[in-house]
Amino acid sequence: MNIQIIPLQTHGDDRGSLVALEDGNNIPFEIKRVYYMFNTKDGVRRGFHAHKHLKQVAIAVRGTCRFLLDNGRERIEVVLDNPAQGLLIESFMWREMYDFSDDCVLMVLADQHYDESDYVRDYEDFLEQSK
Ligand code: TYD
Numbered sequence: 001m002n003i004q005i006i007p008l009q010t011h012g013d014d015r016g017s018l019v020a021l022e023d024g025n026n027i028p029f030e031i032k033r034v035y036y037m038f039n040t041k042d043g044v045r046r047g048f049h050a051h052k053h054l055k056q057v058a059i060a061v062r063g064t065c066r067f068l069l070d071n072g073r074e075r076i077e078v079v080l081d082n083p084a085q086g087l088l089i090e091s092f093m094w095r096e097m098y099d100f101s102d103d104c105v106l107m108v109l110a111d112q113h114y115d116e117s118d119y120v121r122d123y124e125d126f127l128e129q130s131k
Contacts, residue, residue: 001074006057006086019084021109028088029055029111036107040100047096050120050130055111057086063104070094072130080106092130094123
């Protein structure tokens with residue numbers, strides 16, 4: 001399975017570090033929505049869905065977490081622990097997120113507004129539709 005980690009150029013100097021996100025540049029779609037998860041409780045596993053059309057890039061801007069990505073044929077685990085790396089999540093990819101560190105802030109950029117009808121929340125339906 002081809003997982004794309006986008007390296008995000010870090011502008012650093014003696015004041016610290018800065019990463020800029022620009023659609024059409026380091027983000028391969030027009031950014032229509034940004035959301036972020038934080039204060040995720042111990043032992044929590046989130047996600048458990050795929051999207052019919054939505055593309056996203058996930059960045060652990062602080063702390064660490066793990067992603068399980070599943071395209072219906074293969075599953076892969078990805079660790080996000082670097083604010084200068086973005087994980088591209090294409091459509092029709094089942095995802096689960098877990099092992100959030102206490103300080104984890106997981107930011108997600110998306111190419112569409114929130115739309116419940118774009119979700120596939122049943123794993124069996126996902127397997128059927130991803131054939
Ligand atoms: P949910 O889909 O349960 O998150 P996860 O994929 O991490 O399990 O979303 C949690 C709540 O937030 C749910 O009530 C829907 C709402 N929500 C929005 O209003 N806008 C958004 O962009 C997202 C991602 C969620």
